[in-house]
Amino acid sequence: MADVSKHIEAEPREAFGKGAARKLRAAGKIPAVIYGHGTQPRHVSLPGHQVSLLVRKANQVLELVVAGQQELALVKDVQKDPVRQVIEHIDLVVVRRGEKVTVDVPVHLEGEAAAGTQVNQDTMSLTIEAEATNIPESLTVSIEGLEAGSHVLARDVALPAGTSLVTDPEHLVANIVGEVALDVEPEGGAEGEAVEEGESTEAEAGEAEAAEGE
Numbered sequence: 001m002a003d004v005s006k007h008i009e010a011e012p013r014e015a016f017g018k019g020a021a022r023k024l025r026a027a028g029k030i031p032a033v034i035y036g037h038g039t040q041p042r043h044v045s046l047p048g049h050q051v052s053l054l055v056r057k058a059n060q061v062l063e064l065v066v067a068g069q070q071e072l073a074l075v076k077d078v079q080k081d082p083v084r085q086v087i088e089h090i091d092l093v094v095v096r097r098g099e100k101v102t103v104d105v106p107v108h109l110e111g112e113a114a115a116g117t118q119v120n121q122d123t124m125s126l127t128i129e130a131e132a133t134n135i136p137e138s139l140t141v142s143i144e145g146l147e148a149g150s151h152v153l154a155r156d157v158a159l160p161a162g163t164s165l166v167t168d169p170e171h172l173v174a175n176i177v178g179e180v181a182l183d184v185e186p187e188g189g190a191e192g193e194a195v196e197e198g199e200s201t202e203a204e205a206g207e208a209e210a211a212e213g214e
Helices: 018-026 048-054 190-213
Strands: 007-012 029-036 039-047 061-066 069-080 087-095 100-110 117-121 125-131 139-142 151-153 172-178
Touching: 007 029, 018 029, 018 087, 029 048, 039 048, 039 061, 048 087, 061 087, 100 117
Parallel strands: 007 061, 029 087, 100 139
Antiparallel strands: 007 039, 029 039, 061 069, 069 087, 100 125, 117 172, 151 172
């Protein structure tokens, strides 16, 4: 899929409330608020389809045009309907080129741990500081060949140049454990054998009683 332009025409809006928001969404637009850098919060509407494609990735910086003025804004929060997953509202914070921001970035594990182990990922994202216009989409750390008992900590995750770790370096990202073998009792196992033995004993007792009667 071709890259979607981050150049967004944001229209100022004067009507507020749930009814006004519903009308905007029905018209294919998304209500949003822009704040930060000491400015008063500004309420705008954004083109729904274009913005929905962009915010599939975390920490997007949009190039907004608001009332003829250009500015950069970081997507800080996306509120969705929990059932339909329709975007209901977006919070944007004004940023400047070269400015550093604190964001949460997803962590991906790559590679395969040693045979006979299981990987438990305890942390799905790390908090880092990065330039607003150069935020990594994700962070990757290798678990290739790691044996049971190994741990991956936040400090083990390589960061791109110009970024720094905010999360505690000793924070656990993933641990490698040995696979637990499950003892599965074969069908008709010990319990079944006990029943058969019981039935055999009762049959033998019956035969003995019959012999005495004779």
